[in-house]
Amino acid sequence: MANHKSAKKRIRQTARRTDVNTARKSRIRTFVKKVETAITAGDKVAAQAAFKEAQPEMARGVTKGVLNKNTVSRKISRLAKGIKALG
Numbered sequence: 001m002a003n004h005k006s007a008k009k010r011i012r013q014t015a016r017r018t019d020v021n022t023a024r025k026s027r028i029r030t031f032v033k034k035v036e037t038a039i040t041a042g043d044k045v046a047a048q049a050a051f052k053e054a055q056p057e058m059a060r061g062v063t064k065g066v067l068n069k070n071t072v073s074r075k076i077s078r079l080a081k082g083i084k085a086l087g
Contacts, residue, residue, distance in 0.1 A: 024066050031057045035079050044086040051079055 002008045031054035038047035055076060061067040 021064075021066050024061055024064060028054075028057050028061050028067070032075065032079070036082075039079075039082045039086065042086060044083065047083045047086065051083055054079070 002011055031050070034050040035047055035054050038050050058067070058072045058076060062069050062072050
């Protein structure tokens with residue numbers, strides 16, 4: 001257990017950041033799943049709408065440091081490819 005005041009503060013901050021980051025990751029997964037579900041169902045219009053909502057959420061994950069830039073780029077690319085294949 002931490003004995004210094006700064007170390008105790010760090011523990012509190014880490015716990016708070018962990019909760020925020022977990023929530024953000026979960027939110028991103030939900031948006032991605034909506035797109036994937038629409039692609040699987042073959043509904044191009046719904047897939048495009050869900051994709052438009054998912055993109056900024058994923059980009060926000062990069063800026064907040066939750067996900068790696070290349071990971072998000074790859075996922076966006078694959079989702080776009082899946083939507084295009086419906087056409």
